[in-house]
Amino acid sequence: MGNTIHTRSGLQRLLWPWKPESDKEAGDAIVKNMLLHWFPARIAKASLAWNYSFYLGTISFFLFLILVGTGLVLMFLYVPSVERAYSSVKDIEFVVSFGWMLRGMHRMAAHLMVATVFLHMIRVFLTGAYKNGSAAGANRPLNWIIGLVLLVCTLLLSFTGYLLPWDQLAYWAITVGTNIASAAPVAGEATRFLLLGGTTIDQPALIRFYVLHVFFLPVAVLVLFAWHMWRIRKDGGLAAVDREARSVKAEAAPPVRTKTYSLLGVVGGESVHVRNTVMDEERDTVSSSPHLVRRLVFVALLTLIAVAVLTVIFPAPLETPADPSVTPNPAKAPWYFLWLQEIVTITTVTIGSFTINGALVGGVILPGLLFALGVWWPYRDRSGSGAVGVWFAPERKTANRVFLLICLLIIILTIVGTFMRGPYWHLYWPWETWPDMPVRF
Numbered sequence: 001m002g003n004t005i006h007t008r009s010g011l012q013r014l015l016w017p018w019k020p021e022s023d024k025e026a027g028d029a030i031v032k033n034m035l036l037h038w039f040p041a042r043i044a045k046a047s048l049a050w051n052y053s054f055y056l057g058t059i060s061f062f063l064f065l066i067l068v069g070t071g072l073v074l075m076f077l078y079v080p081s082v083e084r085a086y087s088s089v090k091d092i093e094f095v096v097s098f099g100w101m102l103r104g105m106h107r108m109a110a111h112l113m114v115a116t117v118f119l120h121m122i123r124v125f126l127t128g129a130y131k132n133g134s135a136a137g138a139n140r141p142l143n144w145i146i147g148l149v150l151l152v153c154t155l156l157l158s159f160t161g162y163l164l165p166w167d168q169l170a171y172w173a174i175t176v177g178t179n180i181a182s183a184a185p186v187a188g189e190a191t192r193f194l195l196l197g198g199t200t201i202d203q204p205a206l207i208r209f210y211v212l213h214v215f216f217l218p219v220a221v222l223v224l225f226a227w228h229m230w231r232i233r234k235d236g237g238l239a240a241v242d243r244e245a246r247s248v249k250a251e252a253a254p255p256v257r258t259k260t261y262s263l264l265g266v267v268g269g270e271s272v273h274v275r276n277t278v279m280d281e282e283r284d285t286v287s288s289s290p291h292l293v294r295r296l297v298f299v300a301l302l303t304l305i306a307v308a309v310l311t312v313i314f315p316a317p318l319e320t321p322a323d324p325s326v327t328p329n330p331a332k333a334p335w336y337f338l339w340l341q342e343i344v345t346i347t348t349v350t351i352g353s354f355t356i357n358g359a360l361v362g363g364v365i366l367p368g369l370l371f372a373l374g375v376w377w378p379y380r381d382r383s384g385s386g387a388v389g390v391w392f393a394p395e396r397k398t399a400n401r402v403f404l405l406i407c408l409l410i411i412i413l414t415i416v417g418t419f420m421r422g423p424y425w426h427l428y429w430p431w432e433t434w435p436d437m438p439v440r441f
């Protein structure tokens with residue numbers, strides 16, 4: 001691997017002024033930087049391809065960073081007390097300079113994060129990236145499970161934030177959401193009591209949601225994310241690398257002792273990267289700096305711009321203050337739980353004197369079953385190593401179809417719940433006007 005002098009166009013120099021003059025300089029840029037040294041010094045071209053990962057995990061993480069950034073400023077302004085929460089949010093919205101933008105971006109990033117994490121999971125499944133490849137010590141099924149826990153944390157992060165504005169939307173969405181969850185046999189009521197700090201949504205609930213929202217859940221996401229990324233390194237990189245390595249017939253390169261950037265390589269006397277793949281370094285990999293770093297900066301900027309633009313187009317709503325005595329009709333859970341609310345409705349059936357408890361089916365059994373299936377699946381999937389890191393591998397056709405069908409049903413039910421449910425949970429077309437309803441006290 002000799003020193004490579006790169007020639008660059010004027011536009012490239014304008015967009016990205018720094019360019020290493022040699023592979024050593026490129027490697028040093030990664031190794032000597034505290035943040036960048038997370039990454040390997042060289043990275044497979046296959047991992048960088050836009051149409052492999054669509055950078056959905058990366059986007060999810062940048063959205064999380066936007067949430068932390070805007071959230072920290074919001075903490076200076078928001079007061080988690082039943083008497084003052086609503087007015088402090090109103091001040092943020094109407095008094096604080098650019099407060100509406102700050103709050104709007106926080107809310108928009110939260111919605112988008114739920115959506116991108118879900119899409120990221122779909123991508124990982126359809127590329128068979130939860131399966132082990134050739135790397136020694138790989139445990140991709142574990143990383144899939146860490147991902148599932150991250151998904152649950154993301155949903156809880158969003159759910160706990162929903163209550164904080166203490167307006168009608170927040171109050172009733174959390175009422176519906178926690179009522180669904182309380183249907184679990186034995187532990188349901190107790191869990192709701194523990195979460196709310198009582199039987200009603202009041203000050204103890206607000207402070208519990210607040211502490212979970214600003215401390216425990218973000219820390220959980222950070223720790224799990226660090227583990228998620230570390231696993232990717234240990235698993236030999238993204239699954240696309242395995243696909244690429246299979247197609248390369250070259251012999252494994254001998255260990256390179258000068259490669260001190262791989263910690264395990266130093267300990268074991270060889271680089272994990274070299275041991276795990278049979279790829280040609282020069283041809284199949286590029287230096288992470290600038291190739292990966294440049295893409296990450298690009299994705300980060302695009303994510304930030306998208307959140308800002310969407311916030312201007314769809315500002316955050318703020319309804320009238322929470323009023324436990326006035327029930328909105330319909331009262332809806334947050335949108336990402338509406339598919340469950342739909343299932344609760346569909347499965348609440350009375351046959352003679354017997355009533356099926358829909359809340360138990362939709363709120364507990366079904367999500368529990370789906371989570372358990374998700375944990376079990378990577379160990380059950382017997383497709384060959386040829387299906388790892390490949391979009392729509394023919395070997396996993398049936399699994400992909402079933403998975404997509406489940407996702408499609410979730411999406412359709414979410415759309416029905418969001419746009420087509422009106423007063424008394426009756427169905428309306430999105431363009432139909434709802435009849436005037438007397439307010440229920």
Ligand code: HEM
Binds near residue numbers: 053129140
């Ligand atoms: C907060 C949520 C999450 C974040 C921030 C996150 C972040 C990431 C990132 C940055 C990557 C590298 C590739 C990429 O950019 O797409 C990745 C890969 C991966 N993620 Fe996630 N992820 C999250 C949730 C999930 C979920 C819900 C699952 C599955 C249930 C999952 C499973 C995986 C797996 C198996 C890989 C390796 C993919 C491969 O080898 O191609 N992640 N994740």
